[in-house]
Amino acid sequence: MNPIAEAYLGALAMLEATAPRNLHLAATMVTESAGDEALREYLSNAGPDDRLRKRLQLALATWDYVVDAVWAEGTEPRTVARRELIYKLLKIDAETIALFHEEFPIAGRDGDIIIADSWEPWYTDELRRERGFYWDNYHGLLLAQDWSADAVRHLDHATSEVVGRLAEPTRQEAYQSKGLVVGYVQSGKTANFTGVIAKAVDAGYRLVIVLTGTTDLLRAQTQRRLDKELIGVENILGGVSPNDAELLDQVDYQDDPEWMSGKFVRLGVVPADAGKPGIDRLTTYRSEYKSLQQGIAALDFPKREKSLPYYDPENLFHGDARIAVVKKNGSVLRSLVMDLKRIKARVSEIPTLIIDDESDQASINTSNPKKWEEGQKVRSAINRLVSELLNLLPRAQYVGYTATPFANVFVDPRDAEDIFPKDFLISLQRPPGYMGASDFHDIDIDFDQVERTFANSVQKAHVRFVSGQYEKENKALLEALDAFVLSGAIKLYREARGTKAFRHHTMLVHEGMRTAAHKELADRITDLWNKSGYYSATAYTRLRGLFDKDLGPVSRVRAGDIPTPNSFDEILPYLPKAIARIGGTRSPVLIVNSDKIESDQEKLDFDTTDHVWRILVGGNKLARGFTVEGLTVSYYTRVAKQADTMMQMGRWFGFRQNYQDLVRLYTTVELYEGFEAIVRDEEFFRSELRQYAAPVGGKPQVTPQDVPPLVGSHLPRIKPTAANKSYNKVLAERRTPNKEPRSGYPNLSDRADILHNVEQFRPVLARAIARGRVALSQDRDGHEAWACLYSHRQLLEMFNRLRWSNATSFNADLAWLNTLEDEHIEDWQIFLPQLKSDEYKANVLGLGPFSLHRRAAPNGILEGRSTLFGRADAEKVARPPKPASKSRRGALLLYPMIAKDKAPRIVAGEVDPGEVVMAFRMVVPTAALPNDGPLVTFTTKDSSRPSAAIVDSPV
Incomplete structure (x- = not known):
């Protein structure tokens, strides 16, 4: 040196x-x-x-x-x-x-956004320096790897924010904090919770339970990561000599190339010899948690001073920590819970940290409240077991990690046994070097499609659209294979010019979740590969064309200082090696799903295999937290209806050091638009957090319990999360441009409510009669309508007085309309379209006569869907054809409606108002259309306020 x-x-x-x-x-x-x-x-x-x-x-x-x-x-x-x-x-x-x-x-x-309740600061800089054994080793390892000093510094700060909000481990009164850390998909959440565990163990936490996702792949990947970067060689060996070949079978990693080459962190000393806590593993890379039976002592925490509780410093800082990495599986968690119950008298004194990775998966209670008995809350299996853990361990701190927090914030904030993040919610900033949604979507960039270039448009640079037709889809799939081969050759070209070796190079093909379809798809890809001409010169003309029109031009404007070929001929020498790595000796395709792997297929193993250069076909096992190493080309056409499901399948997000310019996403226009809407949903959620993050007068503006952040949906057909995770969800605001309330009108038997609503419309009917009838100019059949103008404030005052059988049907619309000022909506043109037939035409409240429109009334509730005629005139008023003319006049179509299945009572030309429902359709004017922000927002029910229709929100 x-x-x-x-x-x-x-x-x-x-x-x-x-x-x-x-x-x-x-x-x-x-x-x-x-x-x-x-x-x-x-x-x-x-x-x-x-x-x-x-x-x-x-x-x-x-x-x-x-x-x-x-x-x-x-x-x-x-x-x-x-x-x-x-x-x-x-x-x-x-x-x-x-x-x-x-x-x-x-x-x-820092861009980290923190919403937290008041807490007692205890995790000081002095404490961190005094007790920094595992953190110091961890951050030293990161610096020795590819982490920049700025990234390590940010991780240090972010992890201290989490640890500082846990209960001080030596405090006498037990306190159980619960928090949620929100990151981005594949953005380093594991690094964050590894750092949190390191600092927590240093500070005195002695039992660490890491709940991973639901697959063995993710559990093993997480265990190895913690073993390699935190637990360290000395703890893994547990006193076994590295030269004792017979005992090394217990180690897990004797055949692991990174273990053998010294890539696992070395603590430099056996922790006990330096007066530091050791870490005993209750699970290993190959072995999930199993009932300890006679080995229950492995969970025991012996005291140095038996007269003092374990959390007393005299005991706590002389004991070792235990760590268990377990997947969210019923039988596995039950074994852990049962073992803890067997030492119940002691676990109540153990400072415990529970890390719940992918906390919106499985941990959420998905049982339907409608099926609960009076006063008896029913929990789904994993949620019940997590609750049992929290009840067993009064000194346990729960920290959930997810990139898709929507389900978590829909948890009842007053359910003491559930996992609502009552103490803190931290949204991590996007880390440097991360390739996220803004690298695939031209968010808030105002230019026409023809003006997009590889330099100014990330969509044009990285996204390729796939048609739904089989022949065109096959052509796109072959092009994706070609891009995968070319990008592999360019990586080898870069290696030869000094960049770090690209250990793994992968392509992901995801078309559906059915395992039977995966086999068919793999066979199709293999057939395309075999017919591609890669093993002869016949494919080179096609590859040259793709390089010249796509990979070459994109890299030249986006690769920066990374070595980049100027011509196809420069990468030609590297093509045979790339092709051989992908499919030279075995099939180029690996199926990764829950089916038993065929005997002739190699196992997907990024950890112990030197090079994985393969095309991966699968579904859920390749989503949800599992890192697909070296992912360069993604072919994704699977349709999903929930925002969190779609984002968790976005494996193309992540760190792409030295090959960001080569990343390609092949998908459909519909899916791409869906992802863009979800990106906006994410940013809206973070902006909701941000506005409450700054303290006022030294105190937090709000706590997670006080105001659950609004969750938005920019594309209402894509729900924030699955229905069984949304029982506690409340529709807060709906900013859709057309309002057509359905099934929200009072039940036909509620005569008093119906009469009340009709009475609210009396001034509208009177004004329309006074103003007279107009021809519906956009209607070829020559219909007419009574018409009048109403100011926006007048209309809102009337709407606020209406009664509904289901108030949330229109309250969410009204919540938005109430925020609009004169600059958005000045007034409303009201039309009452009239039928040509006089069969049902009568006065209403002595005014008229008006056409009575007929609609079905299923279950006694009238549908509010309007008739077709009149819509074109309403659109013309509110949305003038010329974009330059932004209208501030809305249009409302009003239809007095009667039941279809019975004749109304009409006496002396007057209809019984108790049989009339005033249905309407609104068209919001151009000036009020939401150009940014979500179209729909949701918040959370609070069980302590069951009568509240909507929890207080920032709207």
Whole structure:
């Protein structure tokens, strides 16, 4: 190692444990040549991944963030004043300060959004420094990998925000906090909860339960990740000598190339020898949690001082931690619950951390409240077992992680045994280097399709549309295969020019969830591959054409500094190797689903296999938290109706270092539009959180319990989450441009309500009669209508007085209409379309005569769907044909309606008003149309206020 690097790395290690002090003086303990000039010269020649450069950046950022340190002299975190003080304490000269300022700028305010109840701060910077064994090792591993110092610094801050809101582990009174951390799909949530576990174990938490998704693939992937990056070689060996071949069979990883090459974190010491807590694994990479039976001692927590509770520091900081990584499976969780019950007297004293990965999957109670007996809440299986865990462990802290939080915020906030995030809700900022939805959708970019280029449009650069016709679909699938082959060759081209090796290179094909269809699809892809001509020169003309029109031009404008071929001929030497890796010795296609893997198919294993260059066909097992490594081309045509389901299937989101320009998504126009709407739903949810995040007067504006954030739907056909996760959902606002309430009118037997509603329309009927009839110009049959104008405020006052059999049918529309001002809607043109037939025409409330429209009345409730004629005139009033003329006049079609199955009582030309329902259809004017934001929003029922129709919302 360079002596200057060695000297300053040692100096930083000392200073990070205390505070910023004379940097050069500390470095001279290693080399006398340390000084400003030597340090500047080294940094000027160091690359971006240089170890000292990254460590300096991290140290400065860490000191920037400190809140309560004495040395900070009251300076605010992340300010110029704080950084100037740091430079002063480091005693560096003006030239070095200028270099630091340029190379290591002050990080901006974090984008993490935090809504939290008041809590007692306990996780101080001093505590973190004193008890940072596992965190220090973890963040050191990340720095040694591909993480930038800025990313590690942000992770440090974000994880401290979570740990600081857990209960202090040595407190006497048990407290159970519950929180939710919201990230992006495949954006590093596992890294966040790994960091949280590291800091929690350092701080005193001694039982960690990680609930993964529902598949063995995800459970094993999570276990290995924690073993490799957190638990460490010394804990995994458990005292077994690495040279003891016979006992190493217990290790799990004896054939793992990353284990053998030293990629698993080494703690540098057996934790007990350094007075640090060890971590005992209750599960392994190959073994799910099983009932411990005679080995129940593995769950025991022996006390050093038997007269004191386990959470007392005399016991807590002399005990080891236990960790179990379990999938959300009924029998597995029951085994864990039963074992904990067997040591119930002790577990009540154990500070416990429960991490629920993919917390909106399986953990939510999906039982139908309509089927519950009076006063008896029924829970679905996994939700019941999670509740049992929380009841068994009064000192347990529950932290859910998800990228799709909609189901979580629909949980009843007053259900003490459920998992509503009552204490905190943290929305993580998008991490650097992440390829997310904004990299596939031209959100809020105003240009015509013809103006899109590979440079200015992410859609044009990365998205290719698939037709539903079989022949065209096959052509698109072959093109996707070609893109996969070409991108593999370009990766090899880049490797040869110095980029890090691309260990895995994958393509995902997802057309449906049925396992039988997966086999058919795999056979179809294999047939296309075999007929493609890849093993001869016959495919090269086709590949050249795709490179020239697609991959080449996109890479040239989007690859940045990454080596990029200028012509197809430059990648030609790498094509045979790419083709051989994909399908040279075995089938290029792997089926990944719940079916038993055929004997001749290799197992999908990103961890222990050197290279996975394959086309993956599957459904749910390739979604929901499972990371598809090296994913470059996605062919996705599966239709789903829920926003969270669709987003969790978006495996094309993630980190794509050195090949972001090569990523392609093949999908249908309908699905693409659906994903774009969901992207807007996500951003709306985060914006709802953001507006409440800033404290007022040192106190939180709201807590997660007070105001559940609004969940929006920009495309109403795509629901936020499945119906069985939405029993607690309440429709809050509906911003749809046409309003046509259905099945919301009072029951026909509720004569008083019907008479009340008709009476509210009396002024409208009177004004229409006074103004007279008009021809419906857009109606070829020559219908006429009574017509009049009504101001927006007058109409809203009338609507607010109406009665409904189901108030939510129109309240959500009314909630939005009440927010619109004169600049959006000035007035309403009201039409009462008249039938040519006089069969049912009568006065209503002494006014008229008016046509009585007939509609079916299923279950005694009138349908509010309007007749066809009159709609065109209403559209013309509210939506003028010329885009330049934004109308502020809405249109309302009003239809006095009677039941279809019986003749109304008409006496002396007057209809009984108790048999008339005033149905209407509204067309909102152009100026009021929602150009941004969701069309529909939802919030959550609160069981402590059962009479509230809608929980208080920010609208």
